[in-house]
Amino acid sequence: MTWTGANLAFRLDPEDEITGHASDEHPVKLAINSCTIGGVPGDAHPDLFAVAAWTVVAPWTRRRVTFDRAISADVAQALHDGWGIEAGPVGAEPRPAGSRLAISYSGGADSVAAATIYPNAPFVHFRRVAHPRVPNRWPHYRSDVLAKLAAKTGRELTTVTSDLEFTLAEPRPGYPEHHAVAAGALLLADRLDLGGLGFGYELGSRWLGGGRYLWRYTPDNPMWAPHGRWGRLFAAAGLHIVLPVGGVSEAVTMRLALDSALKEQVRWCLRGTDGPCRNCGKCLYKELIQAAVERRPLNTPITADRPVARKYLKKPPYGGQEMIQYGLARVPGIENTLFGPVLGYFDDLTEESTSWLEYCYPRALEEIPAQWRGEAAAYVEANVGMMTPDEVRRVETWGA
Numbered sequence: 131m132t133w134t135g136a137n138l139a140f141r142l143d144p145e146d147e148i149t150g151h152a153s154d155e156h157p158v159k160l161a162i163n164s165c166t167i168g169g170v171p172g173d174a175h176p177d178l179f180a181v182a183a184w185t186v187v188a189p190w191t192r193r194r195v196t197f198d199r200a201i202s203a204d205v206a207q208a209l210h211d212g213w214g215i216e217a218g219p220v221g222a223e224p225r226p227a228g229s230r231l232a233i234s235y236s237g238g239a240d241s242v243a244a245a246t247i248y249p250n251a252p253f254v255h256f257r258r259v260a261h262p263r264v265p266n267r268w269p270h271y272r273s274d275v276l277a278k279l280a281a282k283t284g285r286e287l288t289t290v291t292s293d294l295e296f297t298l299a300e301p302r303p304g305y306p307e308h309h310a311v312a313a314g315a316l317l318l319a320d321r322l323d324l325g326g327l328g329f330g331y332e333l334g335s336r337w338l339g340g341g342r343y344l345w346r347y348t349p350d351n352p353m354w355a356p357h358g359r360w361g362r363l364f365a366a367a368g369l370h371i372v373l374p375v376g377g378v379s380e381a382v383t384m385r386l387a388l389d390s391a392l393k394e395q396v397r398w399c400l401r402g403t404d405g406p407c408r409n410c411g412k413c414l415y416k417e418l419i420q421a422a423v424e425r426r427p428l429n430t431p432i433t434a435d436r437p438v439a440r441k442y443l444k445k446p447p448y449g450g451q452e453m454i455q456y457g458l459a460r461v462p463g464i465e466n467t468l469f470g471p472v473l474g475y476f477d478d479l480t481e482e483s484t485s486w487l488e489y490c491y492p493r494a495l496e497e498i499p500a501q502w503r504g505e506a507a508a509y510v511e512a513n514v515g516m517m518t519p520d521e522v523r524r525v526e527t528w529g530a
C-alpha cells in the first residue's frame with residue numbers, strides 16, 4: 131500500500147477479498163481502494179502510517195501486507211500475533227511513546243464524559259468529508275455540525291477530515307474497523323507528542339459485548355482490551371488505547387456529560403442541525419437513558435409503528451440491552467409508552483436489579499496505563515463510586 135502525503139491507496143493481493151469482517155465480526159464490503167486523511171503532517175513515524183493504514187485495510191487482508199516504508203519489528207510482530215499476517219518490510223526503530231494523552235472526540239455523551247475526566251487533554255476530532263469518486267447518498271449525516279460543536283469546547287483541537295468511510299460499500303459508509311476513527315490521531319501522534327489516545331467506549335462496549343457485538347462478558351474484547359490484538363498493535367506504535375469511561379455505563383456517561391462544562395456541546399445525533407433530531411433510533415435510545423437519569427417521563431415523538439422503534443419492540447437481546455433494562459426499570463410511566471410491551475420480556479426490572487449500572491467496574495481503571503490511571507481513578511471515585519463485589523459479579527456473569 132502506498133501513502134502519497136496523506137492519501138492512502140492500496141492494492142489487494144490475489145488471496146484477499148472485497149468482502150470481509152471487521153474485528154467485531156460485522157460483515158463489510160469494499161467500495162474503493164483509496165482515501166485521504168486531511169489535517170495531518172506528512173512526516174510521522176512509519177509505524178504510525180502502517181497502523182493508520184491497517185485500520186482501513188484489515189477486513190480485506192488475508193495473509194500479507196506490504197507497506198511503502200519499513201516498519202518496526204514490534205509492529206510487524208503485533209500484526210503477526212493478532213491477525214496471522216506477514217507484514218513488512220521490517221527495518222525501522224520502534225516509535226517511543228509520547229508523553230501526552232489526547233481524546234478521540236466525537237461530541238457524544240460517552241466522548242464528553244471521557245474528556246471531562248482529563249480536562250487538559252487535547253481533542254482530535256474525525257470529520258467525514260465526501261469522497262471524490264464515491265457518490266454521497268447520506269447527506270443527512272451532519273459532520274459539519276459536529277465539527278463546529280467540537281470547536282466551541284474551548285479545548286486544544288485538531289480536526290482531521292477524511293473520506294475513509296467511503297471505502298466501505300456495505301452496510302453503509304463507515305469505519306472499516308472501529309479504530310479507523312483514530313487514523314488521523316495516529317498520524318498526528320508525533321506532532322502532538324502522544325503516548326495515549328482516549329476513547330469514549332463505555333462498560334457495554336468494553337466489557338458486556340454491547341452494541342452490535344456479542345451479548346456476553348468480554349474481558350478479552352479484541353478491539354478494546356489492552357492485551358487484545360488492537361490494543362497491542364497501538365501500543366507497539368507507542369500510542370496506548372485508553373478507555374477513561376470503560377468501567378461505567380451509558381447512564382453514568384450521560385450524567386457526567388450533562389453535568390460537565392461541555393454540556394452545551396454534547397450531541398449524539400448525526401442528523402439534527404440545531405439539536406438532536408429526536409426522530410432517529412439513536413435519539414430514541416438516548417432519550418430512554420436520559421429520561422432514566424433525569425427521573426422524568428419519556429419525551430419522544432416516535433410511535434411504535436415507526437421503523438426505528440421496531441428493533442426495541444422485538445424480543446431481546448438488543449444492542450445496549452443493559453441500558454434498555456435500566457431505562458425500563460426507572461422511567462416513570464414507561465408502561466404507557468411505546469416501550470410498554472417490552473416490559474413483559476423481562477422478569478426482574480427494578481431499581482435494585484439495575485443499580486450496578488451506576489458504579490464503576492474496577493478492572494476498567496486497572497487497565498488504564500499507569501501515567502493516566504491516577505487522574506481517572508480520582509475522578510471516578512469522587513463522581514461515581516466503585517462497584518461492590520456483588521455488582522462486579524453482575525458484570526462478570528452478564529449474558530451467562
Ligand SMILES: [Zn+2]
Pocket residue numbers: 399400401402406407408409410411412413
Ligand atoms: Zn436523531
